[in-house]
Amino acid sequence: MMEELENTAKLIRQNADTVEIKALDALNSLYAEKRKIRKAYQEEHVRIVQQFTHLSDDVIRKKTEYQKYLELYKLMRCKFEEIYIKGGRGGRKLDEVRDKYQKACRKLHLTHNEYVLLLCEAVEFEKDFRTVLLPGLLEHQQSLQEAFILTWKQILSEIASNSDLTSEKFRECHRRICLNIDSIKPVDEYKDFTEKYKTTPTEPVKFTFDESLVEESAGKLLPNQLTVDNLTVEWLRNKLTELETSIKENQEKRTSLTNGHNSDTLANGKTTPINEINNRLSLNLETSRKDINELKCQERKMLKQTELIRTALNELGCEEAPSGCDISIDNQPAFIDNSPEEVSITGNKCLVDEEWFHGVLPREEVVRLLTVDGDFLVRETTLNDECQTVLSVCWGSHKHFIVQTTPEGQFRFEGPAFPTIRDLIIYQFNSGLPVTQRSGAILHKPIPRERWELNNDDVILLDKIGRGNFGDVYRAQLKNSNEVVAVKTCRVTLPEEHKKKFLQEGRILKQYDHPNIVKLIGICVQKQPIMIVMELVPGGSLLTFLRKKSNSLGEGQLMKMCLDAAAGMRYLESKNCIHRDLAARNCLVGKLCFIVYFLTVILTVMSREEEEYIVSDGMKQIPIKWTAPEALNFGKYTSLCDVWSYGILCWEIFSRGGTPYVGMNNTKAREKIDSGYRMPAPENTPDEMYRLMLRCWEYKPETRPNFEQIYTVVETLCNAYRATFC
Numbered sequence: 001m002m003e004e005l006e007n008t009a010k011l012i013r014q015n016a017d018t019v020e021i022k023a024l025d026a027l028n029s030l031y032a033e034k035r036k037i038r039k040a041y042q043e044e045h046v047r048i049v050q051q052f053t054h055l056s057d058d059v060i061r062k063k064t065e066y067q068k069y070l071e072l073y074k075l076m077r078c079k080f081e082e083i084y085i086k087g088g089r090g091g092r093k094l095d096e097v098r099d100k101y102q103k104a105c106r107k108l109h110l111t112h113n114e115y116v117l118l119l120c121e122a123v124e125f126e127k128d129f130r131t132v133l134l135p136g137l138l139e140h141q142q143s144l145q146e147a148f149i150l151t152w153k154q155i156l157s158e159i160a161s162n163s164d165l166t167s168e169k170f171r172e173c174h175r176r177i178c179l180n181i182d183s184i185k186p187v188d189e190y191k192d193f194t195e196k197y198k199t200t201p202t203e204p205v206k207f208t209f210d211e212s213l214v215e216e217s218a219g220k221l222l223p224n225q226l227t228v229d230n231l232t233v234e235w236l237r238n239k240l241t242e243l244e245t246s247i248k249e250n251q252e253k254r255t256s257l258t259n260g261h262n263s264d265t266l267a268n269g270k271t272t273p274i275n276e277i278n279n280r281l282s283l284n285l286e287t288s289r290k291d292i293n294e295l296k297c298q299e300r301k302m303l304k305q306t307e308l309i310r311t312a313l314n315e316l317g318c319e320e321a322p323s324g325c326d327i328s329i330d331n332q333p334a335f336i337d338n339s340p341e342e343v344s345i346t347g348n349k350c351l352v353d354e355e356w357f358h359g360v361l362p363r364e365e366v367v368r369l370l371t372v373d374g375d376f377l378v379r380e381t382t383l384n385d386e387c388q389t390v391l392s393v394c395w396g397s398h399k400h401f402i403v404q405t406t407p408e409g410q411f412r413f414e415g416p417a418f419p420t421i422r423d424l425i426i427y428q429f430n431s432g433l434p435v436t437q438r439s440g441a442i443l444h445k446p447i448p449r450e451r452w453e454l455n456n457d458d459v460i461l462l463d464k465i466g467r468g469n470f471g472d473v474y475r476a477q478l479k480n481s482n483e484v485v486a487v488k489t490c491r492v493t494l495p496e497e498h499k500k501k502f503l504q505e506g507r508i509l510k511q512y513d514h515p516n517i518v519k520l521i522g523i524c525v526q527k528q529p530i531m532i533v534m535e536l537v538p539g540g541s542l543l544t545f546l547r548k549k550s551n552s553l554g555e556g557q558l559m560k561m562c563l564d565a566a567a568g569m570r571y572l573e574s575k576n577c578i579h580r581d582l583a584a585r586n587c588l589v590g591k592l593c594f595i596v597y598f599l600t601v602i603l604t605v606m607s608r609e610e611e612e613y614i615v616s617d618g619m620k621q622i623p624i625k626w627t628a629p630e631a632l633n634f635g636k637y638t639s640l641c642d643v644w645s646y647g648i649l650c651w652e653i654f655s656r657g658g659t660p661y662v663g664m665n666n667t668k669a670r671e672k673i674d675s676g677y678r679m680p681a682p683e684n685t686p687d688e689m690y691r692l693m694l695r696c697w698e699y700k701p702e703t704r705p706n707f708e709q710i711y712t713v714v715e716t717l718c719n720a721y722r723a724t725f726c
Contacts, residue, residue, distance in 0.1 A: 001156065001180065004173045012170070019162045026155045034148050041141045048137065052129045059122050059207060062115045066213050069108045076104040081493050109227045110235060112214075116226055117239070120308055121301050122207040128297035130204065140290035142194055149186035156181050226312035233313070233404065240309045243302050250299045257288045257295070351378070351389075351422045352526055356446035358453060359526035362503055363392075363400070370394035374444025378425060380527075389421050391428075395441035452510055454522035459487060459533060470494060470502040471529065475536060478521075485521055486537070490530040499530060506532045512575065516568030518588070539589025546584060546657035553656060555684065556721050562650050562689070563714045569646060570707040573639045580637055582645035583626045584652040624666035629673060630701055640701040646710065647696025650689065655682035688717055 080101040083094050160177050209223040221227055228236060351357050358366070358379045366379060376393040389403040391413075403411050403421055410417035411424045414436050418424040428435060429443045458479045466473035471489040478485060490502040509520035509532070524531040539545060542561070546553070565587065572579060624632065628644035631637050648660055660679060661669040678697050681690035692713055698704045705713070 001177060004177050019159050023155060023159050030148060030151060037144050041137070044137055048129065048133050052125065055122050055125055059118055062111070062118050063210060066111050066115050069104065069111045070213060073104045073108040076101040084492060109221070109232050112221050113226050113232055113236065116209070116224060117305050117308065119207050119209055119224070120305050124301040124304050125297070126205050126207060128300065132293055132297050136290055136293040138194070138197060142190060145190045146186040149184070149189050153181065153184055226308060228312045236309050236313060240306060243306045247299060247302050247306065250295050250302070254292055254295045257292050351420065354422065355448035358449055360528065360530055361453070361525045362500055365507070366392045367398050369447050370398055372445070374442060375447050376443045376445070377447045378421070391425065391435065393435065393441040393443065395439065399439055399441050401435050452520065452522045454524045454533060456524040456526045456531065459524060459531060461487060470498060476533070484536050486534045488532040488534070492528045502530065509534070512571070514568060514571040516564050517571060537588035537590055541585055542587035542589055543584035543652065543657055545589045546653065550656035555686065558653050559689070559714065559718050559721055561653050563718050565646065565649055566707060566711040566714050569642060570711045573707040578637050578639055579642045579645070581623060582642050582649055583623060584649055584657065625660045625669050628701065629699060632670060638701060639706065640704050643696050643704045643707065643710065647693040650693050651679060651682060654685040654689065658682060686717065
């Protein structure tokens with residue numbers, strides 16, 4: 001271009017000077033702008049990559065922090081359990097350890113939530129990093145460079161127009177200039193640059209929750225799920241508010257970038273060439289597009305986190321609490337006792353003394369008690385190792401509201417806060433206001449504890465007499481009646497699922513009343529530990545009794561034991577119950593009166609509605625030698641499975657505490673049974689009794705007798721024996 005201009009310089013000196021100055025100034029400015037844009041691109045690229053690197057480092061750092069607090073939590077939990085077991089229920093040292101345990105638990109849960117949210121942010125940012133931010137930055141740079149080339153082309157066009165003279169020689173120069181200018185294509189000029197810096201497809205970086213972090217949290221902390229409880233609910237709500245504010249600000253920025261910039265094209269009243277205005281608009285538009293893409297990526301991350309928090313809060317069971325009003329408890333009317341049957345909660349009682357406080361009563365029982373809209377009760381539950389007080393209300397469906405704790409240590413739902421939970425419930429009842437506006441639930445009638453719900457303080461534990469799957473068994477005394485009873489306790493640190501299984505036995509026992517079934521006196525759910533109170537059967541285990549008294553037991557006594565066991569099982573069969581573990585070790589010997597023994601069966605039954613009960617938890621802890629073949633092979637339990645076990649029990653009784661399939665391990669015994677082997681009759685067993693055992697051991701369940709038929713047979717044998725020897 002400059003060579004062609006030199007050829008025309010002599011002819012157009014006066015125009016050439018003007019063109020040269022103008023062109024050089026414009027090109028110098030363009031060169032400076034291009035360097036500035038190149039530098040800005042490199043800085044922006046570094047910033048995005050560093051942002052991704054920092055986020056990845058934050059995930060690793062948060063995981064390390066998670067592991068640290070998890071170890072602290074496990075240490076504090078072990079100390080708490082150790083001191084609780086050694087020191088009982090009170091004491092300053094227990095309070096200090098409990099406080100440290102709860103603080104460690106709170107820190108673990110907050111770190112868990114921060115880790116889940118950080119992973120959510122990392123996943124979204126990593127996807128945007130690969131698919132939006134880096135490609136968008138490169139596209140933005142390409143657009144800017146094309147705009148510069150367009151400006152360059154326009155400068156050259158203006159030069160060409162000023163050198164258009166009529167001479168043939170100059171016209172030839174001018175023609176070559178035009179041809180060269182026309183050959184310039186902005187898209188091709190930076191092809192090498194684009195090929196060098198464009199983002200190549202890479203394997204996505206996967207951010208996943210390390211599930212080993214929550215393996216020892218007893219199922220309370222779940223991977224990729226936020227934990228919502230009293231420890232974290234306020235933090236989550238504040239986080240949700242913070243995110244919603246940031247999303248709103250983000251949207252306002254995007255709107256501003258989309259609608260603004262035109263007002264910036266003219267400044268200080270100066271006249272600006274139309275081409276320069278167009279170029280500025282083009283550059284501003286490309287910059288806005290890049291910024292909008294980045295804002296969209298940020299908004300997607302925040303929306304994902306917001307959705308995660310909202311879902312967790314909605315599953316909590318109580319609505320978000322708006323700011324409270326200034327209603328005071330002073331001068332509020334007390335609960336009005338409208339009838340003798342209503343439960344009054346007036347007076348200076350504490351929460352645990354109220355009849356409508358049901359302690360740690362399980363949700364299943366709560367649902368059964370609340371039947372009419374407005375029925376309510378207060379209970380306690382454990383969420384993520386933290387004790388929570390819950391208001392349960394029947395209102396259309398059953399709603400459960402966790403009592404929230406303010407930073408000042410007071411209690412509230414949506415309205416004012418009160419110094420005690422009892423004051424809060426009294427206010428909620430007397431005011432007639434909904435617990436939350438969203439639920440509309442109003443408290444009408446407090447539901448009292450049932451007669452079988454005992455207070456833990458009414459039971460005095462005397463001495464330990466055994467140990468069960470869920471806790472220790474004690475001989476105890478009732479304060480009111482001085483009656484000596486048996487008490488099963490449930491360990492405080494057991495998971496909620498195990499506590500529900502523990503209470504299931506109590507719920508089953510309270511349905512039954514039979515001389516040969518251990519009687520339920522009550523269940524203590526006012527506070528931990530949960531206890532099942534039963535009648536104390538003094539004779540101990542039948543298996544131990546048979547072995548100790550083997551030399552002094554006659555056939556009549558043994559027959560009577562089989563009859564008592566058949567009576568109890570006949571009753572269970574009539575109630576559609578399956579025992580699943582009928583054996584001498586699980587039977588108790590009652591009062592001894594001459595030679596008559598009243599046998600009491602320890603229930604481990606499962607209530608059923610169908611004809612069979614299918615076990616889905618594998619073969620763990622199944623008593624192989626007492627269990628029917630169809631239960632072992634297919635996991636299907638019916639009352640006829642108990643018939644098989646009853647046959648083994650009768651064999652134990654007549655062998656005076658012998659071990660079934662002696663000399664065989666479980667596997668060998670199972671193989672022999674499937675091949676048709678049946679144990680021989682113990683010595684001195686009546687033929688009729690052994691024939692009954694063989695009928696109980698029929699391989700096909702439908703060919704076995706039921707317990708009604710078994711009881712008739714054994715009763716007939718007992719009567720015949722008495723008639724013979726009396």
